[in-house]
Amino acid sequence: MAGNTTLTIIKPDAFGAGKAGKIVALLEEKGFTIKAARVMQLTKAQAGEFYAIHRERPFYAELVQFMTSGPCMPMVLEKASAVSALRDAIGATDPAEAAAGTVRKLYAESKGRNAIHASDSDENAQREARFFFAETELLWG
Numbered sequence: 001m002a003g004n005t006t007l008t009i010i011k012p013d014a015f016g017a018g019k020a021g022k023i024v025a026l027l028e029e030k031g032f033t034i035k036a037a038r039v040m041q042l043t044k045a046q047a048g049e050f051y052a053i054h055r056e057r058p059f060y061a062e063l064v065q066f067m068t069s070g071p072c073m074p075m076v077l078e079k080a081s082a083v084s085a086l087r088d089a090i091g092a093t094d095p096a097e098a099a100a101g102t103v104r105k106l107y108a109e110s111k112g113r114n115a116i117h118a119s120d121s122d123e124n125a126q127r128e129a130r131f132f133f134a135e136t137e138l139l140w141g
């Protein structure tokens with residue numbers, strides 16, 4: 001059965017543009033509940049580890065540079081079938097291909113500066129939630 005939590009990050013482009021509130025409002029309107037949240041600026045080591053799966057990709061250095069360029073806002077969100085529901089809500093990686101009304105269609109600039117991250121599987125959602133939040137911060141609710 002699909003899990004009911006996932007991990008999102010409002011990325012430095014959207015956070016820096018003052019869009020965090022609008023994005024949170026949109027996600028809440030779509031039925032997500034915030035279970036944990038923080039504002040932080042990732043170090044190069046943290047961003048490199050978080051995106052280690054993309055280490056061999058040509059955009060890896062650019063991705064790490066971008067994700068460390070300013071504050072971001074990781075959150076654990078809850079909803080039935082959270083991983084697929086959030087991916088639907090944020091839209092395609094490339095905002096040019098994202099459906100109307102999705103976060104990326106509304107707020108992303110490009111494939112790289114794409115406003116928001118969402119876990120791609122239940123397994124990664126658990127791993128990514130623990131990357132940002134201590135076990136004790138995830139126990140409630």
Ligand code: CMP
Pocket residue numbers: 054059062063093111112113114116117118
């Ligand atoms: P995200 O969902 O956080 O996971 C991997 C990220 O890599 C993706 O969002 C984009 O920010 C980034 N990415 C994917 N493809 C490209 C690309 N072609 N150029 C730059 N960044 C990319």
